[in-house]
Amino acid sequence: MLKKVCVSWMLVAGGVLPLAACDGEPKTPEIIDSRGPGDVVLLIERLGVEGPYITGRKERFKVAAAGESFKSVRWSATAGALEADAEQVEWTPLGQGEASLTVSVETESGKVAQGAFHFNVVAAPSTLIDPGPDLTGSRCELAFDSTGKGHALYLNDSHQSLWYATWDGTSWTTEVVDGPGFNNGGTYVWEAALAVDAGTGVPHIAYIAGEGPPDKPSSRSVRYATRLDRAWTLTSVSAHYYGLPSKLSIALNPAQGGLPTIAYDGTYNYDFARRTASGTWSPTRMDARELSGDISFDAAGSLFIPHYAHSLRKTYVSVVAQEPSTQESLLDLQMVETPGTYEWLSAAWSPDSHLMLLARSQDPASRAALRDITLANPLSASTIRTSPLDLKHDASDLAHGSRGPVIAHRHGTSLELITTDARGFWKYTQLGSVQDGTRPSVAIRPTTGTAHVCYQRDGKVNFQ
The missing domain is CATH 2.60.40.10 (Immunoglobulins)
Structure with missing residues (x-):
């Protein structure tokens, strides 16, 4: 008699990791x-x-x-x-x-x-964003618009498809964005990033899609999706994607009416593509650099891009001013890396226009820190204050509200919210258990000031 063995897998840079085990198998405490x-x-x-x-x-x-x-x-x-x-x-x-x-x-x-x-x-257990039978949430992103409506983007890992959900304050409504389909151009989705226009609530999604395996660059492409009047518009940004599956970011330019820019990684370079008109993208290639964090715009429309410089083995931030200017300034983030260890940086802006950058995961632990950047012109004249975060830094995401930085942090299988106390020391509040090997996403609801997170637990995408 054969014993049934059941293991789920999650795509990560350079390979796969096991996810939720079958019911009854031991779980990490x-x-x-x-x-x-x-x-x-x-x-x-x-x-x-387990759970909250x-x-x-x-x-x-x-x-x-x-x-x-x-x-x-x-x-x-x-x-x-x-x-x-x-x-x-x-x-x-x-x-x-x-x-x-x-x-x-x-x-x-x-x-x-x-x-x-x-x-x-x-008062009650965390909400399942998608209560269906499929494995969901190896990748999720959370955002709110100015009305307090919640927006979530997540992968359906059972069928390698991309889903979007909205929250009215009580319940979630889900719908498929792209994935395998019949004669509709749909295909597998491997990675995605979300930006929501706070004023209109319109979602903007960048994602990596393709018919072949994720380690075959010629089979992958960069795509863009947006939803207007209850209809999705899907367009191609780049016919080929040669980077690692996780190196993707999207941001909206406030100086151009919220037009999106997508950055995506290549082989020893990265591209950022600005949307210039409906279905039209203007790409710019940055050689000898690797995308290493969330891109973001300031109020004036300057684009800030974290990247890794291979020749110097350091991580920098570059700023690209509004077109048609092509001037660029660089800021050394004082992160000296060794090959293969540099990490992705989450970005957030403070109310006083400081740029905050936090490593989502870090090894060795001594480099795990939040960088608070007071910007200057040129960018190289900016000042950086480095705040150590945690000796055990498994996976994190960053937001910033009126009361300071807010960090969703996975510490093994423990999910915690990190804020500051009256003296500025980190305060670690436990939210409950989370699936090992995954990364949470955090966002602050503007109508209440409450921080919420999405995460994967027991193979399901959750919201708390």
Whole structure:
């Protein structure tokens, strides 16, 4: 008798990674660092429950410290009921919003430590953007328009297709953008990026599509999709895409009525293509560079492009002024890379027009940092303030609101929201478990100021 083996796979740069295992197979436990003061670093493991933290539902945790055994353990919480049993505790959070669980320990060797763990408690489980039977969400992007309407872009990994969803504040409505089809020009989709016009709510999507495998450049192309009057318009930007599947970005130019620009990677170069008219794109090739982050426009219409310079093994930001000017200025991001280790940078603008750049993942951990750039003219005269983020930096996404930067951060299988406290120190609030090997997306709803995330868990695209 043959035993059925079931493993899903996600496309990543340079190969594939296993995703959700079949029901009943062991999953990686959710481990949370204390990041608190003391002689030892405390870790708590969440036991038995996955997903978000729900009011009234019992949670079980176990505290541990590497190489140490405990002489005494004391637990406390800001809200809810506690039942402690030495290293383990049962906690039933009550109410919604932030709650904290604190543990203080003394080890047998005489060391003392305290860990404060912050949790975002919700009234109900996270929302499935797409509740269908397919594997979804190895790639998702989240955005809001000025009315507070939510927009999400995600891949259907079962059928390698591209989907778009809108949220009215209560429920999600989904529809296919492109994918395999009958005599309609549809084909497989491997990667996508989303930009939403905040004023009109119109989505603009750049994506990589093709009939052949993702490692065959001649079979892939760069495409663009937008939706007006409930109808999708799909156009070709470039007939061939020679870069890695994840190197793609789109941004809207506020100085040109929100016209999109798409940047995409090639072989030791990248292209950025401006949309000049309906179905018409004007490409520009940048040689000896590799696209390494989200592109973005300032209010004047200057385009900022993070890139990696192969000859210098460094990451820079270049700025390209409004056409017809072709002048370019460069800023050294002070990121000295070794071949094959440079990372993609998420971009966001602060209300005071600072450009923020954050590595989505980083190795070694000492380089994991947020870069706050005060821009100058020329760009090379800009100043950079570097803020370390986390020693374990698995996958992140960046947004910026009126109260500062907001980061969705996957720390193993733990999803956390990183903000700042009154003194500017990072504050880590747990949102729940997330699928290992994936990247979340974060956006701030302007009508409420609330940060929301989309992510993959158990092979489904979720929203919280």
